[in-house]
Amino acid sequence: MGDVLVMLVREVMSSPAITVRRTDPVRRAIRTLYDNDITAAPVVDDSDRLVGVVSEVDLLRGEFEADPRATMLPPSAAPEPPPRRVMEVMTREPVTVTETTDVTHVIDLMVGKRIKSLPVVRDERVVGMVSRRDLMATLARPDEELRRAVVEALREHYPFGLSWDVTVRDGVAELSGPPHEHADHIADLLAGTVPGIVRVKHLRRGP
């Protein structure tokens, strides 16, 4: 059935990635994540090479664990520690993917291994980030938008026919219309090429 069935990281990743520097103070990194509405960021060195990943919980821990007594409400008399830097709280040697990694592998890493965010690298440079939220975005597409995408994909691959009715409910597409010798192939094609479609129901063989 060919490569058309494979969904690649470049189709779902956020790009360019919002990065933080290893020498950034924890507080600055908190603002970067918060302002950009992300839960983790790749960490780069002065040559823009990937050296780690830093997440919300790493940063919150960095802000609150510096001083065992430090909380949102530290006593003003506490000795003043130096501000902590991202490199002290980040995860080193993060798992990475490339733009051509199959999305199924990303799902294995995120759902199976509970990795939240994966930097996407090309030639040692960070070109994007793929997060749980990016997968959520794909799955959250409204049914009507998915329906239009399926109709468009059908038209693109079969410009000379296939006047099938298409309905989509909760990400499951149903095609109805006259029989077609490539019906199974078409169903596979749609499931593989329209992000957010998780299943294509067997075609009802009409008259």
Next chain:
Amino acid sequence: MGDVLVMLVREVMSSPAITVRRTDPVRRAIRTLYDNDITAAPVVDDSDRLVGVVSEVDLLRGEFEADPRATMLPPSAAPEPPPRRVMEVMTREPVTVTETTDVTHVIDLMVGKRIKSLPVVRDERVVGMVSRRDLMATLARPDEELRRAVVEALREHYPFGLSWDVTVRDGVAELSGPPHEHADHIADLLAGTVPGIVRVKHLRRGP
């Protein structure tokens, strides 16, 4: 120093909470989380009582683990499982807090025990949710905004004086000006009442 030093959950929580129903299909819950830009939601029953919490990774697992072969690209020939419901993938008996829980306890739970989101309950009803992002929001307040809040808090508590200079850098407030017998108390007060201020530097004793 009194209750004024305690920051409470009601000051940082998101309210009202976006909830999902235990009988919602996983796909619908994915849309609810995605559309509301949240990473977890309290799960309620038909009487609006809290029965669990469901997170992004619970839902992604629910969407992808239903069928061992199911991925973003399932074969169209796969047998069709019934849509999974939130109650099948949620975390039951979640840890909860109340509106008057001290935020320091929330930090212990989130940073120490890696809990991402805590439902806030009153009389068995969910009145809010406090997430890592809510703590990030507090810590991400710009220094100039924090400075204005400190000045305002000083004016409120000491309307008849205290013309101190206030600077804030990375969440650390520095007060400078003439000596004052209650200087330490004032510093504690500010650290405890201005969300985002993590430390107040000892006052420089001016002339």
